[in-house]
Amino acid sequence: xxxxxxxxxxxxxxxxxxxxxxxxxxxxxxxxxxxxxxxxxxxxxxxxxxxxxxxxxxxxxxxxxxxxxxxxxxxxxxxxxxxxxxxxxxxxxxxxxxxxxxxxxxxxxxxxxxxxxxxxxxxxxxxxxxxxxxxxxxxxxxxxxxxxxxxxxxxxxxxxxxxxxxxxxxxxxxxxxxxxxxxxxxxxxxxxxxxxxxxxxxxxxxxxxxxxxxxxxxxxxxx
Amino acid sequence: xxxxxxxxxxxxxxxxxxxxxxxxxxxxxxxxxxxxxxxxxxxxxxxxxxxxxxxxxxxxxxxxxxxxxxxxxxxxxxxxxxxxxxxxxxxxxxxxxxxxxxxxxxxxxxxxxxxxxxxxxxxxxxxxxxxxxxxxxxxxxxxxxxxxxxxxxxxxxxxxxxxxxxxxxxxxxxxxxxxxxxxxxxxxxxxxxxxxxxxxxxxxxxxxxxxxxxxxxxxxxxxxxxxxxxxxxxxxxxxxxxxxxxxxxxxxxxxxxxxxxxxxxxxxxxxxxxxxxxxxxxxxxxxxxxxxxxxxxxxxxxxxxxxxxxxxxxxxxxxxxxxxxxxxxxxxxxxxxxxxxxxxxxxxxxxxxxxxxxxxxxxxxxxxxxxxxxxxxxxxxxxxxxxxxxx
Numbered sequence: 001x002x003x004x005x006x007x008x009x010x011x012x013x014x015x016x017x018x019x020x021x022x023x024x025x026x027x028x029x030x031x032x033x034x035x036x037x038x039x040x041x042x043x044x045x046x047x048x049x050x051x052x053x054x055x056x057x058x059x060x061x062x063x064x065x066x067x068x069x070x071x072x073x074x075x076x077x078x079x080x081x082x083x084x085x086x087x088x089x090x091x092x093x094x095x096x097x098x099x100x101x102x103x104x105x106x107x108x109x110x111x112x113x114x115x116x117x118x119x120x121x122x123x124x125x126x127x128x129x130x131x132x133x134x135x136x137x138x139x140x141x142x143x144x145x146x147x148x149x150x151x152x153x154x155x156x157x158x159x160x161x162x163x164x165x166x167x168x169x170x171x172x173x174x175x176x177x178x179x180x181x182x183x184x185x186x187x188x189x190x191x192x193x194x195x196x197x198x199x200x201x202x203x204x205x206x207x208x209x210x211x212x213x214x215x216x217x218x219x220x221x222x223x
Numbered sequence: 224x225x226x227x228x229x230x231x232x233x234x235x236x237x238x239x240x241x242x243x244x245x246x247x248x249x250x251x252x253x254x255x256x257x258x259x260x261x262x263x264x265x266x267x268x269x270x271x272x273x274x275x276x277x278x279x280x281x282x283x284x285x286x287x288x289x290x291x292x293x294x295x296x297x298x299x300x301x302x303x304x305x306x307x308x309x310x311x312x313x314x315x316x317x318x319x320x321x322x323x324x325x326x327x328x329x330x331x332x333x334x335x336x337x338x339x340x341x342x343x344x345x346x347x348x349x350x351x352x353x354x355x356x357x358x359x360x361x362x363x364x365x366x367x368x369x370x371x372x373x374x375x376x377x378x379x380x381x382x383x384x385x386x387x388x389x390x391x392x393x394x395x396x397x398x399x400x401x402x403x404x405x406x407x408x409x410x411x412x413x414x415x416x417x418x419x420x421x422x423x424x425x426x427x428x429x430x431x432x433x434x435x436x437x438x439x440x441x442x443x444x445x446x447x448x449x450x451x452x453x454x455x456x457x458x459x460x461x462x463x464x465x466x467x468x469x470x471x472x473x474x475x476x477x478x479x480x481x482x483x484x485x486x487x488x489x490x491x492x493x494x495x496x497x498x499x500x501x502x503x504x505x506x507x508x509x510x511x512x513x514x515x516x517x518x519x520x521x522x523x524x525x526x527x528x529x530x531x532x533x534x535x536x537x538x539x540x541x542x543x544x545x546x547x548x549x550x551x552x553x554x555x556x557x558x559x560x561x562x563x564x565x566x567x568x569x570x571x572x573x574x575x576x577x578x579x580x581x582x583x584x585x586x587x588x589x590x591x592x593x594x595x596x597x598x599x600x601x602x603x604x605x606x607x608x609x610x611x612x613x614x
Binding site for chain 1: 468469471472473475476479506507509510513515
């Protein structure tokens with residue numbers, strides 16, 4: 001009852017709540033991504049995944065809207081005291097929401113093509129999926145702790161996934177003859193690349209100032 | 224700038240400011256009393272017409288941008304028997320109308336974006352329309368029922384407040400000569416005693432002979448007390464806003480989804496905490512403008528703020544005379560009765576919201592309507608009423 005009395009009056013309880021909501025968005029995004037990949041690469045039945053995946057996506061969207069509302073309330077009550085944090089949250093919540101969108105795209109792709117273990121793209125896709133899923137698993141704690149050193153390592157790992165996806169796509173483009181499976185693989189790599197890109201954007205907020213958010217093709221720390 | 228002050232320090236600052244506020248109220252009562260009964264009564268003789276008094280309430284509040292300052296001053300004056308309760312009742316109603324100018328001014332900041340402005344202006348003016356409706360109903364009712372309740376000359380609101388005052392304190396003495404809340408032979412609150420001592424000390428510095436103070440000395444003391452009321456209330460509001468910022472944020476987040484009684488309680492609690500309905504209603508404007516808080520959900524919060532703001536007058540009544548307590552309770556009764564009359568009936572409940580929407584739609588066609596509305600409602604009409612009906 002008297003918790004408010006123990007914390008400094010200017011403590012950002014609202015920002016902490018918004019950060020928790022962002023972390024929930026990323027966790028939900030990871031769940032949606034893994035569910036979609038379990039159909040696309042793991043051979044799971046889409047009917048067993050569909051309703052849960054769509055419900056997860058809706059939860060992510062609702063969380064993003066909730067964060068936006070909370071930002072508005074926070075700004076109305078506290079004024080511009082936490083303006084940079086509010087702008088960062090507005091931006092990274094959008095990135096977290098996009099992760100859900102791309103997971104949904106991966107699931108939609110699986111309606112046309114899947115990549116069983118016999119597929120030539122299976123191994124590469126599984127590898128990228130595992131690395132991307134691992135990034136999604138690490139991101140919430142990293143965002144909360146704001147550990148710059150670990151964030152820099154994280155960004156390097158995310159870069160590797162992004163470059164790997166690009167290299168795989170280029171590999172398919174260079175083929176003389178392509179199949180529908182190849183086209184689907186290119187799309188799958190592109191969607192995974194975007195997932196890795198968006199979680200990379202979220203973590204740039206740990207090391208970069210507001211104006212450098214999202215610019216992952218530039219150095220992440222001022223030199 | 225964010226402050227790094229611990230909440231315990233802020234609570235101490237609040238208590239100190241509250242004490243200073245009560246001293247200022249006491250000083251104001253004493254300063255007016257020093258003028259002598261006849262001179263003091265003549266001060267407000269010109270506004271004995273209730274509509275002129277209503278206009279004075281509006282203008283005074285618009286001028287100081289705080290109904291708390293106006294009502295606290297009225298309590299001090301009524302408590303010292305300078306301002307007759309019959310004149311004070313319409314003044315308090317006027318203060319209710321005047322206070323709604325602040326959030327209307329905040330809404331004007333959204334003027335460049337049509338949709339935002341339409342929502343913001345409607346969100347701000349629904350407060351005006353509710354307060355105007357309340358005055359349209361209760362001022363005539365109060366005037367028509369004057370003298371119907373035996374010994375006192377007030378109408379239904381005053382009589383209800385008198386009965387409530389007796390409930391608070393059965394030893395209350397409302398005879399014309401009595402200016403103390405509690406009878407002399409009864410227990411006297413230590414707060415009241417210490418406030419009285421400090422006020423007496425300040426008076427002794429300013430006035431050489433308290434029985435025969437010069438007009439200049441009295442005016443000087445009056446200005447000190449008025450400044451004191453204003454400064455302490457601003458201080459309390461700023462300090463409490465910092466202290467309860469996180470709580471306010473949580474409550475407002477809850478209010479975005481909740482409506483009705485929860486919203487009303489949130490509005491009331493926020494306003495009681497910061498001692499300013501303008502803060503509460505102005506906080507709502509950007510949320511309404513952005514579309515995250517609907518007018519229907521914001522409306523009960525506004526009504527709660529109207530009720531919550533009466534706390535200042537009640538606090539001031541702690542150190543004022545018996546009639547000071549009565550006028551503070553008139554303020555409370557008026558706002559409670561208006562809410563009880565308008566809010567429960569679904570067809571009437573959102574009438575102020577609908578009126579505000581219509582006005583906002585008009586201002587979208589021509590922004591000058593918004594400026595005209597503010598000037599007509601809060602300046603021209605009250606000024607005309609005051610000048611025309613002045614005795």
